[in-house]
Amino acid sequence: MEKKRNGEIDVFRFIFSIIIVFYHFNLLYPMGFFPYGDLCVEFFFIVSGYLMAVQVEKLNVECKRPTLGETADHTWRFIIKKMSALFAYYISVVILHVIVKEIIINKAALRDLIVGFLRSIPTFTLTFMGLNYRTVTFYVGNTWFLSAMMIAMFILYPLILRNYKYSSKLVCPLMALFLLAYTYSKYGTVVKWEPWDGYFYLGVIRAVTDIALGISLRPLSVYITEKFAWLLNTERIPIKVLLTLAKLSCYAVVIKYMNGSDFGQYYSLHGILFFALAILMTFTGVGYTLPGNKLTNFLAKISLPIFIYHGFIRLTCKDLFAADRVTLPVFLVMVASSIIISVILMYITDFTMKLIKKIGGMVKNYALSGKQA
Numbered sequence: 001m002e003k004k005r006n007g008e009i010d011v012f013r014f015i016f017s018i019i020i021v022f023y024h025f026n027l028l029y030p031m032g033f034f035p036y037g038d039l040c041v042e043f044f045f046i047v048s049g050y051l052m053a054v055q056v057e058k059l060n061v062e063c064k065r066p067t068l069g070e071t072a073d074h075t076w077r078f079i080i081k082k083m084s085a086l087f088a089y090y091i092s093v094v095i096l097h098v099i100v101k102e103i104i105i106n107k108a109a110l111r112d113l114i115v116g117f118l119r120s121i122p123t124f125t126l127t128f129m130g131l132n133y134r135t136v137t138f139y140v141g142n143t144w145f146l147s148a149m150m151i152a153m154f155i156l157y158p159l160i161l162r163n164y165k166y167s168s169k170l171v172c173p174l175m176a177l178f179l180l181a182y183t184y185s186k187y188g189t190v191v192k193w194e195p196w197d198g199y200f201y202l203g204v205i206r207a208v209t210d211i212a213l214g215i216s217l218r219p220l221s222v223y224i225t226e227k228f229a230w231l232l233n234t235e236r237i238p239i240k241v242l243l244t245l246a247k248l249s250c251y252a253v254v255i256k257y258m259n260g261s262d263f264g265q266y267y268s269l270h271g272i273l274f275f276a277l278a279i280l281m282t283f284t285g286v287g288y289t290l291p292g293n294k295l296t297n298f299l300a301k302i303s304l305p306i307f308i309y310h311g312f313i314r315l316t317c318k319d320l321f322a323a324d325r326v327t328l329p330v331f332l333v334m335v336a337s338s339i340i341i342s343v344i345l346m347y348i349t350d351f352t353m354k355l356i357k358k359i360g361g362m363v364k365n366y367a368l369s370g371k372q373a
Helices: 007-028 037-058 068-105 110-118 121-125 144-162 164-187 202-227 237-258 267-284 294-320 328-372
Strands: none
Touching: 007 037, 007 237, 007 267, 007 294, 007 328, 037 144, 037 164, 037 202, 037 237, 037 267, 068 110, 068 121, 068 144, 068 294, 068 328, 144 164, 144 202, 164 202, 164 267, 202 267, 237 267, 294 328
């Protein structure tokens, strides 16, 4: 029987994807909504790292450590699976970006479109954060996250697969610790992504840092579950309420900061730590928990398309609506419309992919039948 998804994590996926939408629209049309909402990205990176560690655990690599060749094979399968989960949405938004922004709005010449496509291998393969981000064509807003995440996972997955305990309990915690310190001491924040740091874009360092932190949380969660089972499994209502409040308070602190509260110059650094603590308690099952259900599964499903499509939608709004003409009601309508349109595009993309697979299957069967004849 398949284990249910973590309903709380899925609800927060949705909440933070909505905050990201407000944050990005607020950059174009300042209304005071979540001016520090870029910290939401850390939630998604950390959760991705934790779940990646869980997946490696399921392979039981400590009983039979994979060879270098097997490690490479497992890594490729993992990356391809991750890419396949988002690639249809990503390619569809790139196509929309070209049609709407480049052709309809900007009236790009045919030559410019051809040159753009010839230069778009990094765009289509999500490798641009490892190459030269500033020369990427047809870039869709906020998709740097997807590129940085894939590159970071390509670095970290074989590391934890090859020696899970050593990497998750020693290498990844130290990596997260020193990279956080390095980034903050050099840039005064840990949420930048565009600067070139000499060898990598800061977005890649940010992804490696957060995903390593997420990996580190998994063995800690297992330890807490084993050593404090009496506390986690208690039926005493006052204790469960206190634990639940502690967990939700960690999320509340970060959300409060992102919406404009000044917690001091170290806000981004401590925000990540509060996120890590909240995610740890959520996955460990502290206090009252929310099991996965149809609603939470749906919220998780639409979170990724909302994140991917809203970048294209908000930049289209920028081309169509001048900032000085956008009032608060118009701003809220644009945000709501962005969310609704993203969900509609998700369904259109899903239907198109099913149709393409069906046609591909028919062509394959036809080719096989002809070969047999």
